[in-house]
Amino acid sequence: MIIAIDGPAAAGKGTLARALAERLNLAYLDTGLLYRATGWAVLRAGGDPADPAAAEAAARALSADALDNPDLRGEEAGAAASKVAAIPAVRAALLDFQRAFAAAPPPGRDGAVLDGRDIGTVVCPEAEYKLFVTARLETRAHRRFLELRDKGVDVIESRVLHDMVDRDARDSSRSVAPLVPAANAFVLDTSDLGATDALAAALAYVHQRQGRAGEAPADPDTDDDVS
Numbered sequence: 001m002i003i004a005i006d007g008p009a010a011a012g013k014g015t016l017a018r019a020l021a022e023r024l025n026l027a028y029l030d031t032g033l034l035y036r037a038t039g040w041a042v043l044r045a046g047g048d049p050a051d052p053a054a055a056e057a058a059a060r061a062l063s064a065d066a067l068d069n070p071d072l073r074g075e076e077a078g079a080a081a082s083k084v085a086a087i088p089a090v091r092a093a094l095l096d097f098q099r100a101f102a103a104a105p106p107p108g109r110d111g112a113v114l115d116g117r118d119i120g121t122v123v124c125p126e127a128e129y130k131l132f133v134t135a136r137l138e139t140r141a142h143r144r145f146l147e148l149r150d151k152g153v154d155v156i157e158s159r160v161l162h163d164m165v166d167r168d169a170r171d172s173s174r175s176v177a178p179l180v181p182a183a184n185a186f187v188l189d190t191s192d193l194g195a196t197d198a199l200a201a202a203l204a205y206v207h208q209r210q211g212r213a214g215e216a217p218a219d220p221d222t223d224d225d226v227s
Contacts, residue, residue, distance in 0.1 A: 001026060001111030002102050002126075003206070004119035007133035008168055008179060009078065010140035010147075012190040012198055016133060017115040019199045024113075024206070027105035031116035031123070032081060034094045036072040037062055039080025049083040052090075059084070059093035075148065075155075075163065082167045085117070086174040098123045117171055120182035129206055132181035133198075135191040140164060 007013040021028035038059045039049040047054040084090045102124050105112040120130035141161035148155045171179040186205045190198050
C-alpha cells in the first residue's frame, strides 16, 4: 500500500500521515524534511538556498541522519526548503530517495505513507491512494502561530500569515512540480476538523477505495486540532 498526501503548510497533512501510518501499519516519510535539511545545510554553510549549485550539492550530500535535526521544524528551514524545492536539480537528487522508500519500506510494514507537495503528482503518481489536505489560509497561519508560540518562539501572527502567503505563492507557481492536487486525489479540507475527524475521513476514503465498508476508527485519547 502506498498513500500519497500533499498539501500546503500547516494544513494538517503531517498529523494525518502519522496517524494513518500508525493505524494501517505503514512506514512514514515526511518528504518535506528532505528539502528542509537541504535548505538548512546551505544556510549553515553560509550560502543562499536559491543558488542552484549550492542547493544541488547539499541535496546530493544529504544523509538520513540529517533528518533528525530539530531545527528543521523552524520557519527559517521552511522558507529555505521552499527555495531549494524550486530548483529542478534538487528535486531530481531527492526523487530517488523518496521512490525507494515507497517501493521498499522497512521490514514489518505493510506499505508506506509519504507526505509532501508533489507526492501524488510526481514522486508516486502510481499510488493507489492520494489525498490533498488543505485549509483556509487564515486557519493555517493561526495554527502555525500557535505551534511556534508553544515552542517558545517570539512571533507575530501577521508576520506568519505574510510568510505563508509568500510560501504558498512559491510552491504553487514554480515551474517544476508545483503544488497542485493530483487529478484523482481526494481533497480534504481540515479548516473545521480536529485530528480525529480528519483521520476518520481519510480512513473512509481508503476503505472506499479498497472496495469495502468503512471501519469506524477507535476513539483516541484526545481530539487535538490538526497542525
